[in-house]
Amino acid sequence: MLNLSLDWGPAAAFVYMMLFARIGAMLMLMPALGEQSIPMRLRLTFALLLTLVLYPLLSGLIPARPQSLGGLIELLFHELAVGIIIGAIIRITVMATQVAGAIVAFQAGLSGAMAADPTQQGMQSAVFASFLSFLGITLIFATDLHHVALAAIYDSYSVFTPTAPIMSEDALQLVLRTVASAFSIGIQMSAPFIVFGLVFNLGAGILARLMPQLQVYFILMPANIMAGLVLFGLLLVMMMGWYLTAFENHLAMWRG
Template identity: 35%
Template sequence: MTAAEFLDALPHLAFQMVLVLCRMGACGMVMPGLGEQEVPVQIRLALALAVSLLLLPVLAPQLPPEPREAAALLRLLALEIATGLWIGWLARLVVYAVQVAGQVIGLTIGLSSLLTQDPAMGEGGTALGRFLGLGAVALLLASGLYELPLRALAESYTLLPVGGPFGAGAAAETVAEASAGSFALALRLAAPMLLMALLLQMASGLLARIAPQTQVYILAAPALSLAGLGLLALLLPTLFDVWREAARALFALLPGLR
């Protein structure tokens, strides 16, 4: 390609790059691991740009020509951004499961309060939920699971071609199913702590009936926290192993992989 031909093709290449970057950048803003709040925005944008540059030669034959009308161009860009956010949010729900489990565990064993505010999770966030969330992200990056959402994003161009219809109803249904699966996984992860807390509460109630003069709450609260921390320390490796396998199975259901 000569310099003159390259200059003539440059506007079309720039349009194709913007199309790919819209989907990649929107997904990268919310994707687990790469889209964490601890990662600076500049790094997230740089990663999205690098992935877009790598995929552009492969995706270029599938991309449509630039529309002549501004309304059609804006619609095309909006659909690409919505598609990227949709795929990224489906992947993000998998990490939210372990964060919600950490919040439930923290509230159950008395390590936090509903009035505690977490800058990442908002009101009701707990330190234990944040700890488990960061642990899940570290495991996600260390185990290579982040490759599955990235592959789903790259292969989504076959399932959802650029310029094609975006089924908002089907997308909303998929998000609802993924949210239900995320909460079910969170309940599974927190189930041992919930069972332990229930047994201790039953024992405390029985003790209060047997010895009414005993200050049961004063004794039960620290016992519940200590027992909860001990059980959590014992089950933490198993908890992350269960989450990793569940995350692998849920990531395999992302659009483009199934």
């Protein structure tokens, strides 16, 4: 019994370390769960506890402890790389709100209005982009999509097993497709504002040609801002519904 206890301790620590490497890396980049506004100690504690919860379910998937230090480091970096790749790809998905917010701000004439974005490590962005990003994170919690994100962490072990080699080329292609998809979703979210901007600017240009003595910019600029705010309020539900659907589909990709 004494030998069993001595053998069990290092093996359990090895399995726990391998699980924490991937789970911690994914949670570090996961939207809603890995935001910089959440205290670092709280995020670390959550990652450690989640690893402990998933330990009985995933311990059988971790290979035996390598006998050499090089094999141990190689397996550790494999799990870190998989966690970072998956977390980064999901993080890229939520950047659709940044694209949509920047387009909305430009078309509404408020592209110069900047605000600190809590979801982008305190960096400044257009006020519409900051609002949409923060609202998106709030809706992820409100609609329980963070539960799907936690399930995706568990299901990632069936997609990328610890013994399988890292498919770097496939990962790069997936990153490119995710960037294109995030940009496409941002364009689709802000499509009504693109049409509004084209019509409004075309009308302003025609008016300026018909009445050269009229100061079109100073007259129509407040109207542009007001119309943009009204349109934003009317279409906000549609925009965020489209965003949540796209985010759920990306999470479902890791579960299927």
